[in-house]
Amino acid sequence: MTLHFTLSTDSPDSIASPCVVVGLHQGGALTPSARRIDEASGGAIARVVASGDATGKAGATTVLFGLPGIKAERVLLVGLGDPAKCDVAAFHRAAADAARALRAMPITSAHSTLAEVEVEGRELAWKLRTIALATDAQAYRYTATFKPKGEAEPPQLATLGLAGADGPATRTALAQASAIASGVRFARELGNLPPNICNPAHVAAQARELAARHAGVSVEVLEREDMTKLGMGALLGVAQGSANAPKLIVLQWRGGGEARPHALVGKGITFDSGGISLKPGAGMEEMKFDMCGAAGVLGAFLAAVELKLPLNLVCVVPAVENMPGGNSYRPSDILTSMSGLTIEVLNTDAEGRLILCDALTYVQKFDPQVIIDVATLTGACVVALGKHASGLMTRDEDLAAQLLDAGQATHDRAWRLPLWDDYQGQLDSGFADLANIGGKYAGAITAGCFLSRFTNGRRWAHLDIAGTAWIDGRKGSATGRPVPLLVQYLLDRCA
Ligand code: BES
Ligand code: MN
Ligand code: ZN
Numbered sequence: 001m002t003l004h005f006t007l008s009t010d011s012p013d014s015i016a017s018p019c020v021v022v023g024l025h026q027g028g029a030l031t032p033s034a035r036r037i038d039e040a041s042g043g044a045i046a047r048v049v050a051s052g053d054a055t056g057k058a059g060a061t062t063v064l065f066g067l068p069g070i071k072a073e074r075v076l077l078v079g080l081g082d083p084a085k086c087d088v089a090a091f092h093r094a095a096a097d098a099a100r101a102l103r104a105m106p107i108t109s110a111h112s113t114l115a116e117v118e119v120e121g122r123e124l125a126w127k128l129r130t131i132a133l134a135t136d137a138q139a140y141r142y143t144a145t146f147k148p149k150g151e152a153e154p155p156q157l158a159t160l161g162l163a164g165a166d167g168p169a170t171r172t173a174l175a176q177a178s179a180i181a182s183g184v185r186f187a188r189e190l191g192n193l194p195p196n197i198c199n200p201a202h203v204a205a206q207a208r209e210l211a212a213r214h215a216g217v218s219v220e221v222l223e224r225e226d227m228t229k230l231g232m233g234a235l236l237g238v239a240q241g242s243a244n245a246p247k248l249i250v251l252q253w254r255g256g257g258e259a260r261p262h263a264l265v266g267k268g269i270t271f272d273s274g275g276i277s278l279k280p281g282a283g284m285e286e287m288k289f290d291m292c293g294a295a296g297v298l299g300a301f302l303a304a305v306e307l308k309l310p311l312n313l314v315c316v317v318p319a320v321e322n323m324p325g326g327n328s329y330r331p332s333d334i335l336t337s338m339s340g341l342t343i344e345v346l347n348t349d350a351e352g353r354l355i356l357c358d359a360l361t362y363v364q365k366f367d368p369q370v371i372i373d374v375a376t377l378t379g380a381c382v383v384a385l386g387k388h389a390s391g392l393m394t395r396d397e398d399l400a401a402q403l404l405d406a407g408q409a410t411h412d413r414a415w416r417l418p419l420w421d422d423y424q425g426q427l428d429s430g431f432a433d434l435a436n437i438g439g440k441y442a443g444a445i446t447a448g449c450f451l452s453r454f455t456n457g458r459r460w461a462h463l464d465i466a467g468t469a470w471i472d473g474r475k476g477s478a479t480g481r482p483v484p485l486l487v488q489y490l491l492d493r494c495a
Pocket of ligand 3: 269272290349351352376377
C-alpha cells in the first residue's frame with residue numbers, strides 16, 4: 001500500500017502529529033513554518049542553530065523532541081543548503097533527506113511543511129507531489145520473501161500530511177502522486193522478486209490481475225504456439241533454452257475514444273544468465289533485474305489507469321528467460337524475426353534486442369502514434385551515463401524534448417545519445433540481414449540502432465535503463481524508474 005496523503009493549512013505549532021518537518025537554510029535562515037515553531041517554542045530552533053547542531057547544510061537533518069508550546073512530538077529540521085541555489089535538484093534532495101529521516105522514526109504519520117520553500121519555476125502542486133513521492137519511495141519495504149529482523153514489527157509511516165490549501169490543483173497533485181507511487185511500487189516489487197518466483201508466467205499473472213482489478217483494461221497473453229504462428233523467431237530463439245515458457249503480454253487501456261494509442265514496450269528478461277555466451281558468476285544475481293523495463297512499463301500503465309488518463313495505451317511485454325541448455329540458441333545461429341529480417345546471433349547475451357525486435361514489430365498492428373521501449377539493454381549505457389541518467393535514443397526531436405522534459409520534472413532524468421546512420425554499419429553481417437552485436441564501440445547506441453531497424457520509420461524512442469533501474473550492492477533494490485518519467489510524459493500529453 002502506498003502512503004495516504006492529506007492537506008492542511010493549520011499552523012505548524014498546533015498540528016498534533018508525531019513529527020512536523022520544517023526547513024532550514026544554510027546560514028540559519030528559517031522557513032516560515034520553522035520561524036513559527038521557533039517563536040511558539042521560545043526560540044528552540046534558534047538555539048539549536050546557534051549551538052551549531054543544525055547547520056542547514058544540504059543533507060543534514062536534526063530531530064528536536066518534545067518542544068514546549070508545540071503540539072507535535074518531534075520537529076524534524078531539514079537542511080536546504082544555499083538559499084540562493086534552491087533549485088529543482090536541491091528540492092528533490094531535501095525531500096528525500098526528510099523522507100529518509102522519517103523512515104528511521106517509529107511513527108505512522110508525519111506532517112511536512114517543505115512545500116513552502118521557494119523553488120524557481122515550480123509551483124505548490126509540483127512541490128507537494130515531489131514531497132509525496134519522495135516520502136513514499138522511502139517508505140517502501142521489500143518483505144515478500146523474508147521477515148524484517150527483530151522481534152516486533154516497528155511502526156511504519158502510513159499517512160503523510162502536507163502543508164497546503166485543499167483546492168483543485170493541490171488535490172490533483174496528490175492524486176498524481178498516489179498513482180505514480182502505486183506504479184513505482186508495482187515496478188519495484190516485481191523487480192525485486194527473485195527469478196524463481198518472478199518468471200514469465202508470474203509477470204503474465206500480474207498483468208492479468210492488474211486487468212481484473214481495473215475496469216477498462218483488457219489483457220491478452222500470447223503463448224509459445226501463438227508466437228510461432230506469428231513468426232517471432234527472434235524472441236523464440238532466446239526462449240528456447242529455458243524450461244520456463246515465454247509469454248507475450250498485451251495490455252490495453254481505452255480512455256481516449258478513437259485516438260491512436262501510445263505504445264509502451266518493456267524488456268522482460270526474468271533472468272539473464274547470458275545463455276551459451278554465459279555471463280561471469282560475479283554479479284550475475286543482478287540479472288534478476290533484467291525485467292525492469294517490463295516492470296517499468298507495467299507500472300506506468302497502472303498509474304495511467306489509476307488516473308483514468310484520457311488517452312489510449314497499449315503495453316507490450318515480452319517475458320522470457322535467457323538460459324543455457326541443450327536446446328539453447330547459440331552463437332552463429334540465424335534467427336528469422338517476425339519482420340522478416342534475418343539476424344545472425346554473435347552473442348547470446350545480446351538477447352534483449354532479440355525479444356524487443358519482435359515485440360516492436362507486433363505492437364505496430366495497433367497503429368500507435370508513438371512507441372516507447374524501455375529496457376535494461378546494455379552495460380555500455382552504464383559506462384556512458386552511470387547510474388543517474390537513463391539513455392534516450394530517438395530520431396524524433398519533439399519526442400526527445402518531451403521525454404527529456406518529463407524526466408527533468410520528475411527528477412527521473414534521461415540523457416540523449418545519437419542514433420546516426422554512421423553507426424548502423426557496425427551491425428553488418430556476412431550471413432544475415434544484421435548481426436545482434438555491434439562490436440566494442442558505442443554499445444548502447446548500436447543496440448538502439450538494432451531496434452531502429454524494426455520500427456519502420458515510426459515515431460519511436462528507446463530508453464536504456466540499465467544504469468537507473470536498480471541500486472546495486474548486497475542490499476540493492478529496484479528503483480521503479482522510469483515510471484515517473486513515463487507517467488509525466490503521458491500526463492503532459494493530456495494537458
Ligand atoms: N541485461 C544485459 C545488460 C546489462 C548488463 C544491464 C549489466 C545492466 C547491467 C544485456 O542483456 C546484455 O547482456 N548486454 C550485453 C550486450 C553485449 C553482449 C553486446 C552487455 O551489455 O554486455
Ligand atoms: Mn544479456
Ligand atoms: Zn539482458
